[in-house]
Amino acid sequence: MELEPGCIVDQTDLSDGDFADADLAGAMLTGCVMRDVQFSGTCLQDARLTGCRLIRCRFANVDM
Numbered sequence: 001m002e003l004e005p006g007c008i009v010d011q012t013d014l015s016d017g018d019f020a021d022a023d024l025a026g027a028m029l030t031g032c033v034m035r036d037v038q039f040s041g042t043c044l045q046d047a048r049l050t051g052c053r054l055i056r057c058r059f060a061n062v063d064m
Contacts, residue, residue: 003027005043
């Protein structure tokens with residue numbers, strides 16, 4: 001699944017995704033599962049993660 005700034009994602013499995021250098025500013029993720037996701041250099045400014053499960057995810061140089 002391709003995520004972009006301001007996107008709205010609900011109840012989705014985003015496991016094994018590579019969001020390195022992705023711009024997710026203002027994104028709204030609700031009830032999502034992210035397993036083994038790489039958030040390296042990702043922009044998460046004003047992003048909302050509500051009720052999401054983050055399992056074995058890596059956050060390196062993330063802009064929050």
